[in-house]
Amino acid sequence: MAVQVTENTPTVALGPAAALSCRECGQRFALGPIFACQECFGPLEVAYDLPSGDPEGLRKQIEAGPDNIWRYAPLLPVPTDVADKPNLNPGFTKLVKADNLARELGVTGGLYVKDDSGNPTHSFKDRVVAIAVEAARAFGFTTLSCSSTGNLAGAVGAAARRAGFESCVFIPHDLEAGKVVMAAVYGGDLVGIEGNYDDVNRFCSELIGDPLGEGWGFVNVNLRPYYGEGSKTLAYEICEQLGWQLPDQIVIPIASGSQLTKIDKGLKELIALGLVEDKPYKIFGAQAEGCSPVSTAFKAGHDVVRPQKPDTIAKSLAIGNPADGPYVLDIARRTGGAVEDVNDEQVVDAIKLLARTEGIFAETAGGVTVGVTKKLIEDGVLDPSLTTVVLNTGDGLKTLDAVAPTSGPTATIRPNLDAFRAAGLAR
Amino acid sequence: MAVQVTENTPTVALGPAAALSCRECGQRFALGPIFACQECFGPLEVAYDLPSGDPEGLRKQIEAGPDNIWRYAPLLPVPTDVADKPNLNPGFTKLVKADNLARELGVTGGLYVKDDSGNPTHSFKDRVVAIAVEAARAFGFTTLSCSSTGNLAGAVGAAARRAGFESCVFIPHDLEAGKVVMAAVYGGDLVGIEGNYDDVNRFCSELIGDPLGEGWGFVNVNLRPYYGEGSKTLAYEICEQLGWQLPDQIVIPIASGSQLTKIDKGLKELIALGLVEDKPYKIFGAQAEGCSPVSTAFKAGHDVVRPQKPDTIAKSLAIGNPADGPYVLDIARRTGGAVEDVNDEQVVDAIKLLARTEGIFAETAGGVTVGVTKKLIEDGVLDPSLTTVVLNTGDGLKTLDAVAPTSGPTATIRPNLDAFRAAGLAR
Numbered sequence: 001m002a003v004q005v006t007e008n009t010p011t012v013a014l015g016p017a018a019a020l021s022c023r024e025c026g027q028r029f030a031l032g033p034i035f036a037c038q039e040c041f042g043p044l045e046v047a048y049d050l051p052s053g054d055p056e057g058l059r060k061q062i063e064a065g066p067d068n069i070w071r072y073a074p075l076l077p078v079p080t081d082v083a084d085k086p087n088l089n090p091g092f093t094k095l096v097k098a099d100n101l102a103r104e105l106g107v108t109g110g111l112y113v114k115d116d117s118g119n120p121t122h123s124f125k126d127r128v129v130a131i132a133v134e135a136a137r138a139f140g141f142t143t144l145s146c147s148s149t150g151n152l153a154g155a156v157g158a159a160a161r162r163a164g165f166e167s168c169v170f171i172p173h174d175l176e177a178g179k180v181v182m183a184a185v186y187g188g189d190l191v192g193i194e195g196n197y198d199d200v201n202r203f204c205s206e207l208i209g210d211p212l213g214e215g216w217g218f219v220n221v222n223l224r225p226y227y228g229e230g231s232k233t234l235a236y237e238i239c240e241q242l243g244w245q246l247p248d249q250i251v252i253p254i255a256s257g258s259q260l261t262k263i264d265k266g267l268k269e270l271i272a273l274g275l276v277e278d279k280p281y282k283i284f285g286a287q288a289e290g291c292s293p294v295s296t297a298f299k300a301g302h303d304v305v306r307p308q309k310p311d312t313i314a315k316s317l318a319i320g321n322p323a324d325g326p327y328v329l330d331i332a333r334r335t336g337g338a339v340e341d342v343n344d345e346q347v348v349d350a351i352k353l354l355a356r357t358e359g360i361f362a363e364t365a366g367g368v369t370v371g372v373t374k375k376l377i378e379d380g381v382l383d384p385s386l387t388t389v390v391l392n393t394g395d396g397l398k399t400l401d402a403v404a405p406t407s408g409p410t411a412t413i414r415p416n417l418d419a420f421r422a423a424g425l426a427r
Numbered sequence: 428m429a430v431q432v433t434e435n436t437p438t439v440a441l442g443p444a445a446a447l448s449c450r451e452c453g454q455r456f457a458l459g460p461i462f463a464c465q466e467c468f469g470p471l472e473v474a475y476d477l478p479s480g481d482p483e484g485l486r487k488q489i490e491a492g493p494d495n496i497w498r499y500a501p502l503l504p505v506p507t508d509v510a511d512k513p514n515l516n517p518g519f520t521k522l523v524k525a526d527n528l529a530r531e532l533g534v535t536g537g538l539y540v541k542d543d544s545g546n547p548t549h550s551f552k553d554r555v556v557a558i559a560v561e562a563a564r565a566f567g568f569t570t571l572s573c574s575s576t577g578n579l580a581g582a583v584g585a586a587a588r589r590a591g592f593e594s595c596v597f598i599p600h601d602l603e604a605g606k607v608v609m610a611a612v613y614g615g616d617l618v619g620i621e622g623n624y625d626d627v628n629r630f631c632s633e634l635i636g637d638p639l640g641e642g643w644g645f646v647n648v649n650l651r652p653y654y655g656e657g658s659k660t661l662a663y664e665i666c667e668q669l670g671w672q673l674p675d676q677i678v679i680p681i682a683s684g685s686q687l688t689k690i691d692k693g694l695k696e697l698i699a700l701g702l703v704e705d706k707p708y709k710i711f712g713a714q715a716e717g718c719s720p721v722s723t724a725f726k727a728g729h730d731v732v733r734p735q736k737p738d739t740i741a742k743s744l745a746i747g748n749p750a751d752g753p754y755v756l757d758i759a760r761r762t763g764g765a766v767e768d769v770n771d772e773q774v775v776d777a778i779k780l781l782a783r784t785e786g787i788f789a790e791t792a793g794g795v796t797v798g799v800t801k802k803l804i805e806d807g808v809l810d811p812s813l814t815t816v817v818l819n820t821g822d823g824l825k826t827l828d829a830v831a832p833t834s835g836p837t838a839t840i841r842p843n844l845d846a847f848r849a850a851g852l853a854r
Contacts, residue, residue: 045749067494067519068667082437083737086526086527089521091493094516094547099513100513100538100588100589100591102847118519118545118547120545120787121788122549122785122822122824123788142854143854154788157781157786159786159787160786161527161783161784161785161786162527162784162785162786164527166854168837168852170854171836172687173836173839177831178827178831180829180834180835180836181830181831181834181835182788182823182824183778183826184834184835184836185778185823185830185834186782186783186786186788187782187783188781188783189837189852190835190836190837191560191836191837191838191839191840191850191852192836192838192839192840193840193841193842193846194839194840194841194842195841195842197540199842200842202842203842203843203847206843206844207847212847212848212853213854215685216854236569237719252588254507267563286624293615345523349432351612352612352614354615355585355588355614356588356613356614356615357588357589357615358588358589359515359547359585359586359587359588360583360585361548361581361590361609361612363452365454371627384472395549395824396455396609396612397549397822397824397825398824400605400608400609403608403612404604404605406610407607407608407611408594408607408608408611408617409598409600409617409618410616410618411616411618411619412618412619412620412621413601413618413619413620413621413655414620414621414622415620415621415622415626415627415629415630416630416633417633417634417637418619419641420639421639423618425595425616425644426639427569427570427594427595427641
C-alpha cells in the first residue's frame with residue numbers, strides 16, 4: 001500500500017508536509033494513511049518543507065493567526081485553509097505564571113504551568129485529534145476511530161461530529177461509568193470490547209487490515225504520524241507565550257512518550273526557523289511509579305525499555321510498553337534532562353498542591369508532572385534558578401476519584417453563628 | 428455603613444467605576460462592600476464614568492489587550508493594572524459558529540454558541556468571581572466566601588488561592604460527592620450547612636452582619652454589585668467576536684436573572700460608546716419547566732414573579748425566587764424577546780443535540796438554552812433568518828448524571844471481527 005516517494009509521486013495537500021519518513025532508516029514514503037516503514041518496520045513521521053529565510057515575517061503571520069493551533073498551520077501537516085474548516089480548534093491554552101507554586105517549591109527563575117485543561121474536551125488529546133481529523137479528510141476517510149481508555153474516545157467523538165465524520169470508537173468494556181458517558185454523549189458508535197486495553201488495540205489492528213475497516217481513520221494507528229504532530233503545538237505555544245524564547249527546562253508526562261519527542265521536535269524546528277534564539281534546554285520526563293518503564297531504564301542507564309504491568313491511579317499515563325520510550329531516553333540524555341517517577345500518594349499531594357497554590361485542578365497526569373518537578377528540585381536535578389515549564393495535560397474533573405477520599409468539608413454545622421464559632425473556623 | 432456620594436467622598440480605585448447606584452430610586456453611594464440601597468432597599472449596581480469620544484481608539488486598545496476579560500478593563504469596576512495581578516483570568520472563550528446545529532434547527536441567519544465551558548473552572552462563574560476578587564482586594568478583605576450549590580464554591584475556592592486570599596465557602600451538607608470534591612480540592616475551608624440552599628443563604632447574611640464576618644467578602648452578597656458586572660463581559664465578547672456587531676437575538680439562561688440583565692447592560696454600553704452600530708436586538712430568557720417562575724410570569728403577562736419550589740435537573744438554574752426576575756421581564760418585553768421553558772427530557776435531548784452536532788458537551792443549563800432555542804423556533808417566536816447567539820454557561824462533566832442513564836455503549840462485543848460484523852456496526 002505504501003508508495004516510496006519519487007519525483008512523480010502525487011501527494012495530498014497537507015501544507016508543508018512533504019512526505020512520511022522512517023525514524024529508523026530514513027526511507028521516505030508519500031503522504032498516506034500508513035504508520036510503519038515498509039523496509040524496516042520503524043515508525044513513520046512527517047517530514048516537512050518548512051518556510052525559511054524570513055523568521056520575522058513568519059512570526060508576524062503566526063501572531064496574526066487565530067487563537068488556536070491553526071496559527072501554526074505553516075508548520076503543521078494540514079491544508080493552508082484549515083482555519084476555515086469545521087474542527088474543534090483546540091490550543092493556545094493558558095501558560096500560567098505560577099508564582100505561588102514557585103514560592104512553595106523554591107523556584108526563583110520563573111515557573112509556568114502550561115494548562116491544557118482549557119482545551120475543548122479538557123485534555124491535550126484535542127490537539128492531536130484535530131490534526132488527525134484534517135489528515136482523515138485529506139485521505140477521504142468517512143469514519144473516525146480509535147482505541148482508548150476513555151479520554152481519547154471522547155476527544156474523537158466530539159471532533160468527529162463537529163467535523164462531519166461518522167465515528168466508532170473502541171474501549172475496554174469495564175471502564176468507569178463517567179468515562180463511558182463522556183465517550184458516548186457525542187452520539188457516535190461506542191463499542192465496549194470484552195478484554196483489556198491491549199485486546200482493544202489488537203482488535204483495532206485486525207480491523208484496519210480487513211475490508212470491514214475500509215474508509216476508517218484510526219487516529220492513533222493509521223493516522224498516527226499526523227496525530228503525533230499535534231503535540232508540537234505545545235512547544236510552539238510555550239515559546240511564543242514566553243515572548244518567543246525557549247524555556248530552560250520543561251517537565252513532560254510520559255505515556256507512549258510521543259508527546260515528549262514531539263515537543264522536542266517542535267523546539268528544534270523553532271530554532272532551525274530562527275523563531276527563537278538557539279540555546280540549551282533540558283527536557284524532563286515524568287512517570288508514575290506504578291508505570292515507570294522509561295524512568296526505570298533511565299536510572300539504570302539502559303537504552304531499551306523493559307515493559308511493565310501498569311498499576312497506578314494515573315491511568316492516562318498507564319502504558320506499560322511505551323512505543324517512544326527509547327527516543328525519550330535519547331532526548332533526556334542529549335539535553336541533560338532526566339526521567340523520574342512519583343508514587344500515587346505523591347501524585348495526589350501534587351494535584352492538591354497545584355490546586356491550593358494556583359487554583360488549577362489537574363488530572364492525575366498533572367499530579368505526576370508537578371510531583372516529579374518537586375522531587376527533581378529536592379534532589380538537586382532540576383535547577384530552581386532557571387525558567388521552568390510544567391505541563392498539565394488534563395482536567396481534574398475527569399479523575400475525581402483520585403482526590404475524593406481526601407477532599408471533603410472542613411466541618412458540617414447547624415446554620416447558626418454559635419455552631420460556626422464552635423467549629424473554630426473564625427478568622 | 429454606606430456613604431452617600433458627595434464631592435469629597437474618598438473612593439477606592441476601581442477603574443471607571445464611579446459609584447454604586449440604586450436600580451430603583453437612583454440614589455448614589457460611594458464604592459464599598461454594600462449591596463442594598465439605604466433609602467429604599469433596592470439593589471445597588473455599579474455606575475461608571477466610561478471613556479467616550481474615541482470609539483476607534485478604544486476598540487484598538489481592547490483588541491491589543493490580553494486574551495481574557497481584562498481586555499475590557501476600561502469598562503469594568505477593576506483597577507487599571509488588573510492584568511498584572513494574580514487572578515484566574517477567565518473569559519474570551521470561544522464563540523463557536525454552529526453550522527451543524529443551525530442545519531438541524533433550520534437557522535439560516537447564522538447560529539453561534541458562546542461556550543463558557545472553556546473558562547478556568549469551566550463555567551461562567553469564573554467571570555463574576557474574577558471581578559469580585561478585585562473588589563475584595565480593593566476593600567481590604569482577606570477571606571473570600573459565598574453560599575453555593577457547588578459550582579460557585581469551586582470557582583471561589585480556585586480564584587481565592589490563586590489571588591492570595593483565604594477562603595471559606597458554604598454549601599448544603601447533602602450535595603453530590605463530585606461537587607463536594609470540586610469545592611474542597613483547592614484547600615480552603617468548605618463548610619456543609621445542615622439545611623437547604625435557603626438556609627445556607629440565611630446563615631451567610633447573619634455572618635455578614637456579625638463581627639465574626641469582618642474581613643470577609645461574600646462574592647454573591649456584599650460584593651454582589653461588582654460580581655454581577657462580570658456577566659457584561661459575555662456581551663462584550665460576543666459583539667467583538669462577531670466583528671464588533673450586535674447579534675440580532677441572544678438566548679440566555681435564567682437563574683437569578685442577573686446574567687441576562689447584565690448582558691443587556693453590556694450591549695447598551697457598547698452602543699453608547701459607539702463600539703457597535705445601534706440596531707434592535709432581542710433578548711430571550713431560558714428556564715427549566717421545573718423552575719420557571721420568570722417564564723410563567725412572562726406568559727401570564729405579569730410584572731411580578733411568583734416564587735416556585737424548584738424541581739429540575741438543571742440545578743445551576745434552580746432559583747425559585749429570582750432576584751432579578753422583574754428586570755428580566757422588562758428586558759424581554761422591551762427588546763421584543765420572550766421567556767420560555769423546557770422540561771427535563773427536553774433538556775437532556777438538547778444536551779445531546781449540541782454534543783452530536785458541534786462536539787460541545789454542555790451542562791444542564793446549556794441544555795436549557797439550546798432546548799428553548801429549538802422550541803422558540805418551532806413556535807415561530809425566534810426568527811431563524813436572523814443572527815442568533817445561544818449561551819452555554821457550563822460544562823457537561825459537572826452534570827454527568829443528567830445524561831448517564833441514556834448514554835452508553837452501542838454494543839459490547841468479543842474482540843474479533845465476526846463479533847463486530849454480527850453487531851451490525853460495519854459502515
